[in-house]
Amino acid sequence: MGAYAQGSGEQLNYINCEKGFWSWWMTIDHKRLGLMYLVSILTFFVIGGVAALLVRAELYSHGKTLYNADTYNIIFSLHGIIMIFLFIVPGIPATLGNFLLPLMVGAKDVAFPKLNRLSFWIYVLGAAVAFCALFLRVDTGWTFYTPYSIQNRWGVITMTLAAFILGFSSILTGLNFLVTIHKMRAPGMTWNRLPLFVWALYSASILQVVATPVIGITLLLLILENVMGVGVFNPAMGGDPVLFQHFFWFYSHPVVYIMILPAFGVINEIIPVFARKPIFGYRAMVIASVGIAAVSFMVWGHHMFVAGMSNNTRYIFSFITFFVAVPTAVKVFNWVGTLYKGSISWDSPMLYALSFVFLFLIAGTTGIHLATLATDAHYHDTYFVVAHFHYTIQGGAVIGLYAGLHYWFPLMFGRMYNEKLAKIAWLILFIGFNGTFLPQFLLGMEGMPRRYYDYPVEFEPLHKISSIFAFFNGLGYVLVLVNLIHGAFKGKKCERNPWGSLSLEWQTPQFPPAHDNWETIPVVTDWGYSYNKPAGYDDHAQHSASKGGSTHV
């Protein structure tokens, strides 16, 4: 790829080097694939978000507000299915991960660029099948629990087939990332210098590769049972419905960490840049990421404390679950520790990152109520759980995604969004989000069950508050998306590396990066967190294994 377009003198980057739909559809460039994933998942985010607002609107008052119970069950199921399978599971890894991983490790692309394109095509196919299923009135929730899901055979078969197809996309992306991280690191990019976002992708990829096949097999069994009448999960055919829950959560619990670990990674990258400090406790952060990934395979039973497992199984799962809390707490302490004696700017990516820390504190600590057996027996399947996982997934993974988008936006588009609007949108989003979900913790305490179309009238005041703030939450996202889309096309062109990051992805010869990232593969001499490192500082005498030098390349 030539560095300059003929005649115009304008630099060619990955966006303007080729034009037309076909050049995007057939691309094997990880950056273009990342952008296409981004457009796709944000489209589904909007659809899932509209469904969420419809749910909140119906729940605004006791009794029928807008539509009937049947419609409600379909809409809340769509919200869950779209948000989980089409938006947040591909989420950060498929978008920011694809875009950044090769740049961060100093490679020209991922290890298998064509496989990467295939992953995207599979995602599109899965999304198309899911779209068809929308017309078959799926009303099972995103969990497809048997035997209820058997009562709505065709809708569920089509939707699970979509999830099955989407699973392959996840597995191939994970595999691609693992090989890239092992084999494609530039000279000098040792494991001890690897950006923490890459470590997070590494942990999440292991989960994708190992856990996703289990849901694939489960959904296949569900299809077999429904089409061929093999009794597996259906008690009427001698099957065991609890077995389905075991299989389902064996995948779906690790998948929570596929969503959240990359968000942790994003925060790990943002805080050092905007505090001009090395990340505090790098090694502890790495151990925490990998540790959370490992423990996440052994705690699926906490979704089933009251599902009819043996009592001893419940006790053991509860005990192991507490060990997720420890590495998570360590991460929070390290983020705050990084701020100490820093030079902290209040740009929008940092506001997102720091609000993430606050929201995740609430998400994490309310997780303790649910890990504890005696209190979980009360909270299980109530609004407390709804609030808890929206704090982890929206407050964590989604806020992490938007933090990352605001931070890497200049690198992706060579342009800048409106910073003032970004801050206003963040504030509305932050207030709207907390206003929506804090009351739901209280509803859960009072005993309000989840997935209820209607509720006893005493729950009404808190539902009203939650519904009103939900629309502020939605307004926040509208402003964020308008600002980012406008910025991508019409934003002010910006200088390279506007935040002054030392991380490798910002050091490409062209800005935004050219099609193949680097003309020559860079040689890395230090990690990407050496802000204001004293001359002659010997990391080796500490523990981070780098030798001298304070800049990249």
Add this chain to the structure above:
Amino acid sequence: MLQWIHDNLISRMPVQASEWAARVDWLNDFITYISAFCTIAITAVMIYFMWRYRRKSETQQTEYITHNALLETVWTVIPTIVCIFVFWYGFEVYHEQRTPPANAEEILVEGYQWGWNFEYSTGKKGSGELVVPLGKATRLVMRSKDVTHSFFIPSMRVKEDVLASAYSYLWFTPIKTGEFPIFCTEYCGLSHSGMLAKLKVVEPEVFQDFINERSAEDLPPAELGKKLFTQKGCIGCHSVDGSAKVCPSLYQIFGHEVEFADGTKLVGDENYLEESILNPNAKIVKGYPPNLMQSYKGQLEDKELAGLIAYIKSLK
């Protein structure tokens, strides 16, 4: 003021009507206060740092601090200790919740789409209202007729799924008389949110009289029907005043014209009402999907069926 915050914003648990409810709530408050303390303290430190170390110039120097082994050990060990304590206390209370005494009063619970049936040790049956004796351990042995449900009594702090493939159980000792709500908390379809029941805690003597009392009381038919209409859960789906619910309202059905999905019409009479109770899919009212209602064939005594019809007739 502090008490108001505690009652309204921190601990909105329902009334403590079981023997262990106070301990569950103590543990819950303990976790909540520790959590709130950590969240507020860490956030305060974060905001303080944001202000204290705000960027004043682009060339502002920062200190190069990569880690601190002692500090990191401390903030790993302390949360571990707190977590183990919380686990242990939660385990201890829950272990008791899973260990019913041998002399507990046993009641069979059957969940179906969408209601609850109960059968007491004397063979007495009931639905929609679970009656239990005050101060005596009660053990519920539960099974589902169709899909997975979950039996949740907030005031007792107990919940357990109800399966079609195996029996499950829960137990509690009520310490307060009165009526308390029961919810289904495992999503089970159209009327999941209407799958409610009432727990009625009564003095032990009243309970003994209740389970020994013969069914189909000597009430006038329409009054028996009215009682059954609530007990059998009809009221969850059908209104009696013409307002909209999941199923057609029964107000002014008798003696008035009813239009069906296939375009045919009929004036509501006793035979139509009986058919709709025993074979609900025979005629589908226009504007409603089929298969909303299960058949009550075999679940009603003749007198009860007659009573329900008499009650519906009275809704003029």
